[in-house]
Amino acid sequence: MSARENPAAAAAPVPRPPSDTARLCIHTITTRPWPLEDAVRHYAEAGVAGITVWRDALEGREPAAARRMIRDAGLTVVSLCRGGFFPGKDARSRNQAVEENQRIIEEAERLGAPLLVLVCGAVPGLPLAESRKQIREGIEAILPHAAAAGVRLAVEPLHPMYADSRSAINTLRQANDLTAAIGSPVVGVAVDVYHLWWDSDLEPEIRRCAGMRRLFAFHICDWRSPTNDLLYDRGLMGEGCIPIREIRGWMEAAGFDGFNEVEVFSTRRWSQDQGSYLTEIVQAYLSAS
Amino acid sequence: MSARENPAAAAAPVPRPPSDTARLCIHTITTRPWPLEDAVRHYAEAGVAGITVWRDALEGREPAAARRMIRDAGLTVVSLCRGGFFPGKDARSRNQAVEENQRIIEEAERLGAPLLVLVCGAVPGLPLAESRKQIREGIEAILPHAAAAGVRLAVEPLHPMYADSRSAINTLRQANDLTAAIGSPVVGVAVDVYHLWWDSDLEPEIRRCAGMRRLFAFHICDWRSPTNDLLYDRGLMGEGCIPIREIRGWMEAAGFDGFNEVEVFSTRRWSQDQGSYLTEIVQAYLSAS
Numbered sequence: 001m002s003a004r005e006n007p008a009a010a011a012a013p014v015p016r017p018p019s020d021t022a023r024l025c026i027h028t029i030t031t032r033p034w035p036l037e038d039a040v041r042h043y044a045e046a047g048v049a050g051i052t053v054w055r056d057a058l059e060g061r062e063p064a065a066a067r068r069m070i071r072d073a074g075l076t077v078v079s080l081c082r083g084g085f086f087p088g089k090d091a092r093s094r095n096q097a098v099e100e101n102q103r104i105i106e107e108a109e110r111l112g113a114p115l116l117v118l119v120c121g122a123v124p125g126l127p128l129a130e131s132r133k134q135i136r137e138g139i140e141a142i143l144p145h146a147a148a149a150g151v152r153l154a155v156e157p158l159h160p161m162y163a164d165s166r167s168a169i170n171t172l173r174q175a176n177d178l179t180a181a182i183g184s185p186v187v188g189v190a191v192d193v194y195h196l197w198w199d200s201d202l203e204p205e206i207r208r209c210a211g212m213r214r215l216f217a218f219h220i221c222d223w224r225s226p227t228n229d230l231l232y233d234r235g236l237m238g239e240g241c242i243p244i245r246e247i248r249g250w251m252e253a254a255g256f257d258g259f260n261e262v263e264v265f266s267t268r269r270w271s272q273d274q275g276s277y278l279t280e281i282v283q284a285y286l287s288a289s
Numbered sequence: 290m291s292a293r294e295n296p297a298a299a300a301a302p303v304p305r306p307p308s309d310t311a312r313l314c315i316h317t318i319t320t321r322p323w324p325l326e327d328a329v330r331h332y333a334e335a336g337v338a339g340i341t342v343w344r345d346a347l348e349g350r351e352p353a354a355a356r357r358m359i360r361d362a363g364l365t366v367v368s369l370c371r372g373g374f375f376p377g378k379d380a381r382s383r384n385q386a387v388e389e390n391q392r393i394i395e396e397a398e399r400l401g402a403p404l405l406v407l408v409c410g411a412v413p414g415l416p417l418a419e420s421r422k423q424i425r426e427g428i429e430a431i432l433p434h435a436a437a438a439g440v441r442l443a444v445e446p447l448h449p450m451y452a453d454s455r456s457a458i459n460t461l462r463q464a465n466d467l468t469a470a471i472g473s474p475v476v477g478v479a480v481d482v483y484h485l486w487w488d489s490d491l492e493p494e495i496r497r498c499a500g501m502r503r504l505f506a507f508h509i510c511d512w513r514s515p516t517n518d519l520l521y522d523r524g525l526m527g528e529g530c531i532p533i534r535e536i537r538g539w540m541e542a543a544g545f546d547g548f549n550e551v552e553v554f555s556t557r558r559w560s561q562d563q564g565s566y567l568t569e570i571v572q573a574y575l576s577a578s
Contacts, residue, residue: 124514124530126485128434161450163487164514164530170487198417198459223451225413227519241413241453
């Protein structure tokens with residue numbers, strides 16, 4: 001059944017582990033206890049090349065100053081996380097979401113982030129088809145703003161276990177359909193192995209996304225067995241069952257040459273010493289991704 | 290986007306709530322604190338028409354005696370839950386799974402259950418494509434046994450959040466592909482709204498399944514927001530965001546006229562008085578499913 005589901009899988013060889021950290025990016029949320037300044041310093045010391053900044057890490061800081069600090073440390077800003085959450089039960093809340101996303105785009109521009117990741121949103125009880133329509137309308141409403149700011153937008157399909165309240169876009173196929181319908185080079189997709197690893201259409205949809213030139217970002221972590229929390233029990237690469245390296249092979253065979261972004265939400269990891277955790281992250285990256 | 294995704298949705302009207310309990314079935318796991326004898330007596334008193342028996346409820350009982358008790362109470366045995374878990378890392382464990390499923394089929398036959406529900410299985414680290422191949426081989430191995438016993442088999446696609454360790458069959462499309470490949474009238478599908486509600490292909494795949502005459506069972510419950518546990522925090526109909534009635538409409542429009550089976554795993558509900566809970570179940574069934 002493997003070959004039929006996935007005709008290119010046999011052809012694309014699973015790549016070797018990364019030989020260095022030149023494409024390693026870490027999301028600030030991964031080391032949440034660290035203030036942005038500590039994260040930047042420690043990432044740079046560990047040889048990490050890129051940083052994706054979560055908005056909570058910017059709180060109380062001027063984005064342009066954060067931009068200089070990150071540049072001075074020798075790191076590249078890969079993206080800002082996150083905008084989105086477009087659906088709402090009334091026009092007022094949907095308009096507020098558009099305005100909030102316009103502010104976030106300005107923040108991304110000042111931070112020097114070339115990409116804003118979108119968690120598209122869902123509202124319990126709102127039909128998913130209606131949420132998807134509102135998501136498209138929301139993205140189209142902020143599109144001129146993003147284009148003018150030079151900030152691209154990445155739709156991140158979320159795992160179906162978040163379809164109730166976080167995103168009505170739950171497969172790469174849906175994200176590809178959405179970006180194809182919008183039809184702008186500004187709007188592409190972020191592939192996160194945690195959300196998509198289970199999908200037997202993942203490899204052909206990665207190729208389709210790349211064929212549309214919409215493959216904008218690649219997030220990695222692992223799925224622990226058992227997983228004890230729907231949100232905050234992600235694993236470090238190698239701690240779970242996701243075929244990370246195989247999926248990275250599909251990305252690279254499709255032409256993706258961007259960063260491999262480590263994005264781990266884990267109360268367990270946040271409670272440990274973040275310095276030794278960072279060492280483990282780099283080791284896991286080099287051995288299991 | 291709704292109409293394009295789902296061309297028949299607009300045409301199939303959402304049905305009225307059930308007017309009576311003639312098609313109401315309850316899974317014994319829903320009222321887990323009750324021994325089988327109590328469940329049967331209380332279900333019958335509440336006007337419940339069918340019962341799906343979980344194997345833990347049979348422990349220490351002779352299935353044929355349970356069959357008589359259920360029949361004498363006026364209830365119909367809808368199915369036995371559950372067989373499956375076919376994949377394994379070596380041939381020995383896969384053979385053991387086949388033998389175990391043969392014993393479960395005999396149990397279903399003695400219980401008078403016309404249907405055995407299959408949670409197909411997955412093993413952390415085993416590639417999903419390999420698990421799917423092993424699932425097909427496992428079902429084909431027990432098929433003659435099931436046919437001889439007069440017990441049909443229902444593949445239950447499980448939510449993608451169970452793809453690590455419970456089932457590599459995670460969408461109705463995959464279940465339909467699997468049953469189509471097996472090609473036996475003995476092997477069909479159980480549709481559970483909890484596992485499948487998020488899938489934008491659900492309605493056309495229900496029609497496809499019905500067209501193959503493989504629509505064997507329908508399980509209902511609800512998805513709570515937030516959901517606090519991956520396994521044991523299901524909601525009663527109306528407590529969550531699943532469009533249960535719309536999905537029932539799709540089932541009925543496709544020709545399904547079997548039981549509506551209430552299957553709720555909830556530590557919260559198991560800790561309350563099961564008699565008043567049963568009253569709530571019947572009310573929720575009549576008002577929100």
